[in-house]
Amino acid sequence: MFDIVFWILAAVTVGAALAVVFLRDVFRAALCLVFLFFTIAGIYITLHADFLAVVQVLIYVGAISILIIVAIMLTREVWRGSPSGRLRIPALVVGLLLLGMLMFTAMSTKWHISDVPPQEPTTTAIGAGLFGDGGFLLPVEIAAVLLLAAVLGAIVLIREK
Amino acid sequence: MTLLEQFQLWLATIWPEWAAYITPAIVGIVVVLAFVLLTVIVFIWYERRLLGRFQIRLGPNRLGPEGIFQPIATALKVLLKEDIVPAKGDKLVHWLAPVVVFVPILLIFAVVPFDKGAIFSDLNVGIVYVVAISSVSAVGIYMAGWASNNKYALIAALRTIAQMVSYELPVVLSIIGVVLMVGSLSMSQIVESQNIPFIILQPLGFVIFFLGTVAEMNRCPFDLLEADSEIVAGYHIEYSGMKFAMFYLGEYGHALAYSCIIATLFLGGWQGPLLPPIIWFLIKIVAVFSVIVWMRSTLPRLRVDQLMAFAWKCLLPMAVINLFIVAAEALWLPEALPWIMVVVNFAFASILTLLWSRLFALGGGRVEV
Numbered sequence: 001m002f003d004i005v006f007w008i009l010a011a012v013t014v015g016a017a018l019a020v021v022f023l024r025d026v027f028r029a030a031l032c033l034v035f036l037f038f039t040i041a042g043i044y045i046t047l048h049a050d051f052l053a054v055v056q057v058l059i060y061v062g063a064i065s066i067l068i069i070v071a072i073m074l075t076r077e078v079w080r081g082s083p084s085g086r087l088r089i090p091a092l093v094v095g096l097l098l099l100g101m102l103m104f105t106a107m108s109t110k111w112h113i114s115d116v117p118p119q120e121p122t123t124t125a126i127g128a129g130l131f132g133d134g135g136f137l138l139p140v141e142i143a144a145v146l147l148l149a150a151v152l153g154a155i156v157l158i159r160e161k
Numbered sequence: 162m163t164l165l166e167q168f169q170l171w172l173a174t175i176w177p178e179w180a181a182y183i184t185p186a187i188v189g190i191v192v193v194l195a196f197v198l199l200t201v202i203v204f205i206w207y208e209r210r211l212l213g214r215f216q217i218r219l220g221p222n223r224l225g226p227e228g229i230f231q232p233i234a235t236a237l238k239v240l241l242k243e244d245i246v247p248a249k250g251d252k253l254v255h256w257l258a259p260v261v262v263f264v265p266i267l268l269i270f271a272v273v274p275f276d277k278g279a280i281f282s283d284l285n286v287g288i289v290y291v292v293a294i295s296s297v298s299a300v301g302i303y304m305a306g307w308a309s310n311n312k313y314a315l316i317a318a319l320r321t322i323a324q325m326v327s328y329e330l331p332v333v334l335s336i337i338g339v340v341l342m343v344g345s346l347s348m349s350q351i352v353e354s355q356n357i358p359f360i361i362l363q364p365l366g367f368v369i370f371f372l373g374t375v376a377e378m379n380r381c382p383f384d385l386l387e388a389d390s391e392i393v394a395g396y397h398i399e400y401s402g403m404k405f406a407m408f409y410l411g412e413y414g415h416a417l418a419y420s421c422i423i424a425t426l427f428l429g430g431w432q433g434p435l436l437p438p439i440i441w442f443l444i445k446i447v448a449v450f451s452v453i454v455w456m457r458s459t460l461p462r463l464r465v466d467q468l469m470a471f472a473w474k475c476l477l478p479m480a481v482i483n484l485f486i487v488a489a490e491a492l493w494l495p496e497a498l499p500w501i502m503v504v505v506n507f508a509f510a511s512i513l514t515l516l517w518s519r520l521f522a523l524g525g526g527r528v529e530v
Contacts, residue, residue, distance in 0.1 A: 025251070050284065057296075058293035062296030063296075
C-alpha cells in the first residue's frame with residue numbers, strides 16, 4: 001500500500017520539479033514549486049514523520065512560497081516570462097557539476113535502513129532531542145541567528161541610498 | 162480509539178483487508194462533507210437573518226418557514242449564471258484558485274472532535290496541522306488575485322498576504338499557551354483536559370486567538386481584501402457562477418472551521434453537563450459564529466495601516482506577555498489550585514487591555530493611530 005503511494009508521490013514530485021525548471025511563466029513555476037513542497041510533505045507522511053510533514057506544509061507552503069510569490073510581484077517585466085540569460089553556458093556547466101556531485105553522493109553512500117519501528121508519538125522524541133540533556137538547542141539557535149543575519153544583510157543590500 | 166478505527170476493526174472481521182481499510186475512510190469523508198455543507202447552508206441563512214435583526218430589518222423570510230430555503234435558491238441562482246473568465250487572465254490558475262481556497266478549509270475538519278471518539282483522524286500533531294493547512298488558502302487567494310489580471314484583485318491579494326502573515330503570529334502564540342497547559346498537540350486530548358474551559362483560565366489568550374482568527378478568515382472588521390468601498394470586491398471581482406460560489410462557500414466554511422477550532426481550544430469542545438456532547442458542540446459553534454456576526458454588524462472596517470498596527474503593536478506584544486505568564490504559571494503554580502490562576506489571569510488581561518487601549522486612543526488631540 002505504502003509502496004504504491006510512495007511511487008505516485010515520487011513521480012508527481014519529479015514532474016513538478018521539472019515543471020518548475022521548464023515553465024516559462026514565472027508565476028506558474030512558483031505554483032509548481034508550492035505543489036512540490038506539498039508532495040514532499042506527503043512523502044514524509046509515508047515515512048511516519050507526521051510532525052515533520054506538518055511543519056513542512058507550515059513553513060514551506062505557508063511562508064516560503066508566499067515570500068517567493070511576493071518576490072515575483074517585485075520582478076520587473078514579469079510578463080515576459082523567464083528568458084535564458086547571457087550566462088547560459090557557465091550556468092549549464094555549474095548545473096551539470098552540481099548534478100554529478102549529488103548523483104555521486106547518492107550512489108556511493110551506503111544508505112542505512114533502521115530495523116526499529118517508527119516512533120509513536122514523534123513529538124515527544126523531537127522535544128527531548130531539542131530541549132533534553134545534550135540536545136540540539138544551541139545549533140538550532142545558531143541557525144536562527146544566522147538566518148536573521150542573512151535577512152538583515154538583504155535589507156542593507158537593497159536599501160535605497 | 163476513534164469510532165472510525167473501531168468500525169475498521171469490525172469490518173476487518175467480515176471483509177478483506179483493503180476494503181476494511183478504505184471503507185471507513187470514505188464513510189468518514191462523506192459524513193464530514195455532509196456536515197460542512199449542511200451547516201454552511203444553515204450558517205448563511207442564520208447570518209442573513211441575524212444581520213437583519215441587527216440592522217432593524219427583516220432579512221430573507223419568504224422562501225420556506227422563516228426563509229430557511231433562501232440559501233438553496235441562492236445556490237441554484239449562482240449555479241445557473243454564466244462563467245466569465247477574463248480574456249487576458251491566466252485561465253488555468255483562474256480555474257484552480259477557488260479549489261485551492263476551498264480544499265484546505267475542508268481538510269481542517271479532519272481533526273475536529275465532534276464527540277468523544279467522533280473525530281475523522283486523531284492526529285498526534287492536530288493543532289499544528291490546523292495552523293499549517295489553513296495557511297494554504299492564502300496561496301489560493303493570491304492565485305485568484307493574480308490570475309484575474311485586475312488591479313483591484315491584485316491589491317486584494319497583496320493585502321491578504323500582509324494580513325495572513327501578520328495575524329498568524331499572535332494566533333500561534335496564543336495556541337502555544339493552550340498547548341502548554343494540555344501537554345499535547347492532539348485535538349481530542351485538548352478537549353479532554355478542559356475540566357475548566359480555557360476561556361476562563363486564559364481570557365487574554367482567548368481574546369487574542371479570537372481576533373486573530375477573525376482576521377485570518379477575512380471577516381468584518383478585518384475584511385480589507387474585499388473592502389467593497391475601496392477595491393470593489395477584492396480578489397473575487399472577476400469571478401462569477403460556480404467559481405464565485407466556491408469562494409462564498411469557502412468563506413463560510415472558514416468561519417465554521419474556526420468556530421469549531423475556537424470551541425475546541427477554549428470553550429471545552431463537546432464537554433458539558435446534561436445535554437449530549439454533540440449538542441453542546443453545536444451550541445458552542447453557533448455561539449462563536451453569532452459573536453462573529455455581531456462584530457461584523459457593529460464595528461466599522463479598519464484602515465490598512467490600522468490593521469497592521471493592530472497586529473504588530475497590539476496583538477503580538479500582548480500574545481508574548483500572555484505566553485510568558487501562562488508558562489510561569491504552568492511551571493510554578495500547583496495544579497490543584499486553578500482558581501488562583503483564573504484570578505491572576507483575569508487581572509493581567511484587564512490591565513494589559515486597558516494599557517494597550519490607551520495606546521490606540523482616538524481623539525484627545527491624537528486622531529491617527
